Amino acid sequence: NMMVKNKLNFLGLVIALMLMLGACSTQRLAKIEPTYTVVNADAAETDPAVEAVLVKYREQLSAKMDIIVGHTDEPMSKGRPESKLGNLISDVMLDAAIEQSKLDVNFAIQNLGGIRIPTLGAGDIRKGLMYEIMPFDNEIVIVRVKGDKVLSLMKRIAEQGGVPVSRGIQMVIEKQKMASLLVNGEAVDPNKDYLIAVNDFMATGGDGFEELTAGDHILTGILVRDALTNHFLMMLAKGQSITARIEKRIVD
Numbered sequence: 742n743m744m745v746k747n748k749l750n751f752l753g754l755v756i757a758l759m760l761m762l763g764a765c766s767t768q769r770l771a772k773i774e775p776t777y778t779v780v781n782a783d784a785a786e787t788d789p790a791v792e793a794v795l796v797k798y799r800e801q802l803s804a805k806m807d808i809i810v811g812h813t814d815e816p817m818s819k820g821r822p823e824s825k826l827g828n829l830i831s832d833v834m835l836d837a838a839i840e841q842s843k844l845d846v847n848f849a850i851q852n853l854g855g856i857r858i859p860t861l862g863a864g865d866i867r868k869g870l871m872y873e874i875m876p877f878d879n880e881i882v883i884v885r886v887k888g889d890k891v892l893s894l895m896k897r898i899a900e901q902g903g904v905p906v907s908r909g910i911q912m913v914i915e916k917q918k919m920a921s922l923l924v925n926g927e928a929v930d931p932n933k934d935y936l937i938a939v940n941d942f943m944a945t946g947g948d949g950f951e952e953l954t955a956g957d958h959i960l961t962g963i964l965v966r967d968a969l970t971n972h973f974l975m976m977l978a979k980g981q982s983i984t985a986r987i988e989k990r991i992v993d
């Protein structure tokens with residue numbers, strides 16, 4: 742009869758809708774359980790499959806790290822109050838900051854602990870050595886501070902016995918106190934703005950350089966290591982050796 746027919750039609754509609762919804766439902770992937778292979782020195786010696794993977798990358802990395810990027814005729818060491826290696830690196834930082842920002846950066850400072858080798862030996866300089874000198878990806882940052890912060894900063898450096906500074910700084914230390922200071926041949930004006938190139942570790946107060954946290958920070962996007970490598974490559978292209986001099990930037 743009509744009632745049964747209507748019920749059958751309704752039931753058919755429900756079944757059709759269920760089938761449509763089932764066809765449109767999201768398909769879920771079966772759960773995947775990852776497997777891991779622990780790679781260490783022992784595994785590389787005993788597992789041929791692991792060694793086959795490692796050898797390809799080892800050869801590629803070795804080839805890149807073995808590229809000659811520069812040459813120096815004399816060893817250059819880091820130290821206090823002033824050193825050839827410290828002068829070299831801080832000058833490169835200053836040049837890179839000026840070139841990248843097009844600003845009149847006054848001087849640069851590099852913390853001594855950031856230079857991770859005691860001496861850059863004479864001879865060819867390979868790319869791998871650049872990672873030994875500067876293993877951390879520290880970026881060059883330009884900090885804008887008032888002269889009073891510059892004075893406080895340099896007093897702190899005097900108490901430390903000196904750190905690498907670029908050209909433009911002339912400081913005399915007496916009994917671990919700053920006796921005199923000139924920036925680009927002039928006395929520091931406490932109310933004037935100064936631009937200092939440092940690494941981002943120092944810019945955030947690393948090694949106790951709290952004065953640098955107070956100023957405006959201008960990011961250059963250049964790693965200290967890359968700036969140094971680029972300088973070495975430029976000198977190599979010119980057929981010139983890497984050199985640096987003691988210039989009485991800091992005297993004690």
